[in-house]
Amino acid sequence: MNYSYSSSCKVFSRGLEYLQKIQYLALEPEMVDVIDKHYDHIPICTWIGENIDSVNTLLNNYLQACHECFYPQERRYMQIFAVPLAQPFGIDGLCNIFTTPTTILVDVGRVSPENWLAIVAHEYAHAHLGESGHNQYFANILSHLCLGLGLEPPLWEPGMEVYLRSWPYCNSTIDPLAFWRGEGQLEGA
Numbered sequence: 533m534n535y536s537y538s539s540s541c542k543v544f545s546r547g548l549e550y551l552q553k554i555q556y557l558a559l560e561p562e563m564v565d566v567i568d569k570h571y572d573h574i575p576i577c578t579w580i581g582e583n584i585d586s587v588n589t590l591l592n593n594y595l596q597a598c599h600e601c602f603y604p605q606e607r608r609y610m611q612i613f614a615v616p617l618a619q620p621f622g623i624d625g626l627c628n629i630f631t632t633p634t635t636i637l638v639d640v641g642r643v644s645p646e647n648w649l650a651i652v653a654h655e656y657a658h659a660h661l662g663e664s665g666h667n668q669y670f671a672n673i674l675s676h677l678c679l680g681l682g683l684e685p686p687l688w689e690p691g692m693e694v695y696l697r698s699w700p701y702c703n704s705t706i707d708p709l710a711f712w713r714g715e716g717q718l719e720g721a
Contacts, residue, residue, distance in 0.1 A: 543582050545577075547578055548577045551564055554613055554637065557635045564618065566616045575714065576616065580712065587614040591638060594648060609633040609634065610659050615639060617642075619709075625651045627659045636655040636659055637655075639708060642705055643702040643704060643705060647703075649681060653683060657674040666696035671688040671692070684700055
């Protein structure tokens with residue numbers, strides 16, 4: 533057997549196993565659907581198998597930066613993972629408050645790397661509150677995080693819940709799966 537073929541199979545399998553594990557941490561397993569027949573999942577799983585540790589290390593650094601904005605006794609137990617989220621859901625990240633620890637999933641392919649911290653801060657605010665809404669309490673926590681992280685904080689006004697859904701604002705990428713196929717840059721990781 534060719535060594536490089538065997539090595540490639542192991543990397544692919546590692547990426548596939550990672551995605552299958554993350555499916556159980558999502559709110560619904562179909563939120564992680566790149567293993568579906570609609571996509572060429574071989575390059576995606578292979579890239580994940582080779583690079584996911586670097587990406588998750590960077591996201592964990594961002595999670596730690598969010599933790600540092602609060603006293604230790606105020607910090608909730610959380611975990612964070614990068615994963616390509618199903619495109620029909622149209623979300624950059626999600627917080628599953630029903631897992632222990634609370635799980636934050638971020639689709640790092642949907643925004644450029646310089647915006648990853650903003651997505652983590654948004655989902656961290658949900659995790660910190662233990663709820664999914666975009667109300668005044670969410671705005672207060674997100675504002676606190678943004679100030680601590682050097683991001684633009686939201687200023688609460690009644691009726692701004694819809695704006696808080698995508699605060700801090702990040703431009704979406706044209707092809708979210710391009711990053712996961714290895715066509716994007718992995719900066720800072």
